[in-house]
Amino acid sequence: xxxxxxxxxxxxxxxxxxxxxxxxxxxxxxxxxxxxxxxxxxxxxxxxxxxxxxxxxxxxxxxxxxxxxxxxxxxxxxxxxxxxxxxxxxxxxxxxxxxxxxxxxxxxxxxxxxxxxxxxxxxxxxxxxxxxxxxxxxxxxxxxxxxxxxxxxxxxxxxxxxxxxxxxxxxxxxxxxxxxxxxxxxxxxxxxxxxxxxxxxxxxxxxxxxxxxxxxxxxxxxxxxxxxxxxxxxxxxxxxxxxxxxxxxxxxxxxxxxxxxxxxxxxxxxxxxxxxxxxxxxxxxxxxxxxxxxxxxxxxxxxxxxxxxxxxxxxxxxxxxxxxxxxxxxxxxxxxxxxxxxxxxxxxxxxxxxxxxxxxxxxxxxxxxxxxxxxxxxxxxxxx
Amino acid sequence: xxxxxxxxxxxxxxxxxxxxxxxxxxxxxxxxxxxxxxxxxxxxxxxxxxxxxxxxxxxxxxxxxxxxxxxxxxxxxxxxxxxxxxxxxxxxxxxxxxxxxxxxxxxxxxxxxxxxxxxxxxxxxxxxxxxxxxxxxxxxxxxxxxxxxxxxxxxxxxxxxxxxxxxxxxxxxxxxxxxxxxxxxxxxxxxxxxxxxxxx
Numbered sequence: 001x002x003x004x005x006x007x008x009x010x011x012x013x014x015x016x017x018x019x020x021x022x023x024x025x026x027x028x029x030x031x032x033x034x035x036x037x038x039x040x041x042x043x044x045x046x047x048x049x050x051x052x053x054x055x056x057x058x059x060x061x062x063x064x065x066x067x068x069x070x071x072x073x074x075x076x077x078x079x080x081x082x083x084x085x086x087x088x089x090x091x092x093x094x095x096x097x098x099x100x101x102x103x104x105x106x107x108x109x110x111x112x113x114x115x116x117x118x119x120x121x122x123x124x125x126x127x128x129x130x131x132x133x134x135x136x137x138x139x140x141x142x143x144x145x146x147x148x149x150x151x152x153x154x155x156x157x158x159x160x161x162x163x164x165x166x167x168x169x170x171x172x173x174x175x176x177x178x179x180x181x182x183x184x185x186x187x188x189x190x191x192x193x194x195x196x197x198x199x200x201x202x203x204x205x206x207x208x209x210x211x212x213x214x215x216x217x218x219x220x221x222x223x224x225x226x227x228x229x230x231x232x233x234x235x236x237x238x239x240x241x242x243x244x245x246x247x248x249x250x251x252x253x254x255x256x257x258x259x260x261x262x263x264x265x266x267x268x269x270x271x272x273x274x275x276x277x278x279x280x281x282x283x284x285x286x287x288x289x290x291x292x293x294x295x296x297x298x299x300x301x302x303x304x305x306x307x308x309x310x311x312x313x314x315x316x317x318x319x320x321x322x323x324x325x326x327x328x329x330x331x332x333x334x335x336x337x338x339x340x341x342x343x344x345x346x347x348x349x350x351x352x353x354x355x356x357x358x359x360x361x362x363x364x365x366x367x368x369x370x371x372x373x374x375x376x377x378x379x380x381x382x383x384x
Numbered sequence: 385x386x387x388x389x390x391x392x393x394x395x396x397x398x399x400x401x402x403x404x405x406x407x408x409x410x411x412x413x414x415x416x417x418x419x420x421x422x423x424x425x426x427x428x429x430x431x432x433x434x435x436x437x438x439x440x441x442x443x444x445x446x447x448x449x450x451x452x453x454x455x456x457x458x459x460x461x462x463x464x465x466x467x468x469x470x471x472x473x474x475x476x477x478x479x480x481x482x483x484x485x486x487x488x489x490x491x492x493x494x495x496x497x498x499x500x501x502x503x504x505x506x507x508x509x510x511x512x513x514x515x516x517x518x519x520x521x522x523x524x525x526x527x528x529x530x531x532x533x534x535x536x537x538x539x540x541x542x543x544x545x546x547x548x549x550x551x552x553x554x555x556x557x558x559x560x561x562x563x564x565x566x567x568x569x570x571x572x573x574x575x576x577x578x579x580x581x582x583x584x
Contacts, residue, residue: 347441349438366435369439377442
């Protein structure tokens, strides 16, 4: 437990659930007749409802972005670094909303829920989703919360894809878009990594073609392996060298004896894999990686990102990290260039840091300062 | 640089058209773009590489892009801006001539300001003192200065002529000789800062 909840934390937070009975028409042609979204909020909505910020989570994110669920909670929400009193997304100034996306596995309607029409787990039969469907469901949540226009929609990685989609689908419903470590579509290498992760899950005997919950099993090994592969790509060679080097956790290299060694990095990766496989649904993981692969911001705009962004009305902040090789700075520069060509207001920062893709979640001083400066600008607009 | 030093900012604004698109190379804290947004309702973007200045520019509410100008402007398409501005930064570029080419490719017009090294004070510093000039405006030693390519008004005009660049307007700033005549008649000797308005 945190001995004492830090002063710059939003403190103890309680997730809420919103039920939706209006059918959600999905991009795939399927319809989700009813669904629930779990979400958390931090800060207070001001009188003219102008200070609301939507946080879009990435692959392994949840609605729990900041604060603690109890005094016994060991760790705060996944973006506690950036959300809280005095932090870049300052909860003294903003009303922050973070939902768990549908199709997720942390409370919102998803594959690990019962399909009311069959009485069985949705499992692999959960309708395929796209980023556009998430954005639509988030807009429905905004309606229910009486938020006509977000001061900003913010997200990193897969979250950044949602932010960009927001700017095109509901241009009049956001004033600022903050896109961090993201991309307008995935590279072949990225898709390949996702396919390796999916293959790892499918190859687990406990997967049962996705019907594992009915079978009372969980493909833990496959999920852990998928996560290990993913996690590896979010880090960098340099950082792993610095963090683990060739340090041993057990065993030794003594000659004349054989004590099998385990490197610290092996142990770390296994820990990450095991932790994840105990809390994540395999069908959700497969679907989320599919959503990533499928996303292509400009597909419906003749593959012209400039034409796509002409539809946006908001202002943009784009941030990348020099050593991020999954969502490299070049991919963020493409976003920035398309926005400039489309005549949109955009600022761009490239943070020099060794942490790779994971950097967007970490307390890196220049990153937090750039982020805070831009958000401060938004806060001033909310006041005026 | 404090605003009092930035007479070049005030003077160059006369050449920026209202409601135009302006790219400011080496925008610093964004003061110039901020002024142009207010006075001319321009849509501006600034390019800057210094982290502290980027944060200051964000605080000042301008569009700021983190980019190394020495790597060129290949991200920007031909004639995509009405005016490309570079104030007091040309001398810090590794290849000012190539930067000039890029500015004229991306912008329909360019505005450039630079410290004139032909100024009499600089000449005296070297001629009498026998040391590289260090002025209040350019307070660096030869070994640590970011300003690696100094030129004089005459040098710059020769480069423009060689490249077939049209000089649309020229003006100069001199704190010691605010009197127009001297710095206009002998800009190479009396101008501290030269301000050029160029096109292809």
